[in-house]
Amino acid sequence: MSAGVEIRNVSKQFGNGVQALDDVSLSVAAGEVLCIVGPSGSGKSTLLRTVNRLETVTAGDVLLDGESIHTAGRQLNALRQKAGMVFQQFNLFPHLTVLDNITLAPLKVRGESMTTVKPRAQSLLDRVGLGDRGNSFPSQLSGGQQQRVAIARALAMQPDVMLFDEPTSALDPEMVGGVLDVMKDLASEGMTMLVVTHEMGFARAVADRVVFMESGRIEHIAEPENFFEPASGSRLDLFLGQVLR
Numbered sequence: 001m002s003a004g005v006e007i008r009n010v011s012k013q014f015g016n017g018v019q020a021l022d023d024v025s026l027s028v029a030a031g032e033v034l035c036i037v038g039p040s041g042s043g044k045s046t047l048l049r050t051v052n053r054l055e056t057v058t059a060g061d062v063l064l065d066g067e068s069i070h071t072a073g074r075q076l077n078a079l080r081q082k083a084g085m086v087f088q089q090f091n092l093f094p095h096l097t098v099l100d101n102i103t104l105a106p107l108k109v110r111g112e113s114m115t116t117v118k119p120r121a122q123s124l125l126d127r128v129g130l131g132d133r134g135n136s137f138p139s140q141l142s143g144g145q146q147q148r149v150a151i152a153r154a155l156a157m158q159p160d161v162m163l164f165d166e167p168t169s170a171l172d173p174e175m176v177g178g179v180l181d182v183m184k185d186l187a188s189e190g191m192t193m194l195v196v197t198h199e200m201g202f203a204r205a206v207a208d209r210v211v212f213m214e215s216g217r218i219e220h221i222a223e224p225e226n227f228f229e230p231a232s233g234s235r236l237d238l239f240l241g242q243v244l245r
Helices: 044-050 076-080 098-108 114-127 143-155 173-188 200-206 235-244
Strands: 005-013 019-028 033-037 059-064 083-086 161-165 192-196 209-214 217-222
Touching (some): 019 059, 098 143, 114 143, 209 235
Parallel strands (some): 161 192
Antiparallel strands (some): 005 059
């Protein structure tokens, strides 16, 4: 089951006075794939992290499946379980096997039994093309394989929304394709996805809409066929000229 996300007039100012987000509003429909692009420091990752409250907001709110994330008193852990997140770094526990990394959160956070969780974990490993690596340790896997395990780990919590924060930026170029293929499969199955990415080919091929951010604001949003069309002299044009050349 997928869920929608609504970002309402969100601002975020850090303690050092940096305005990371400036009155951002955005609606993402259930089943939609939204890619967020922009220069470094534009607020992309900060925006993504407000969706599961890894970052608090200075003003505004985020609704996940119609429920407020940032209102005081919310059951944050329950809401966070609806939004799986995959980071730039894999953050796997090095002392646990792949299978144990995937089963840990459902067992400890959701209180599920191993008889329920282990078959799901194995199915997810099969899904990301690593069905035979359940007993391996992270150090025995390539970077791309570790990131696919990280995706399987997030999916093990059966989220309604998946958040990806530059999931291929730490990978060698030859490792990128396998991770993007898994993400494409998720998109084709109707998973709601918010993806901060520098992979313009992925955004063009998979996204329903693409957002361009700069200086903490959304400067442009469009479907891919229009997003990548030049609009002479715009800041988006300059950005695309740099990343596509």
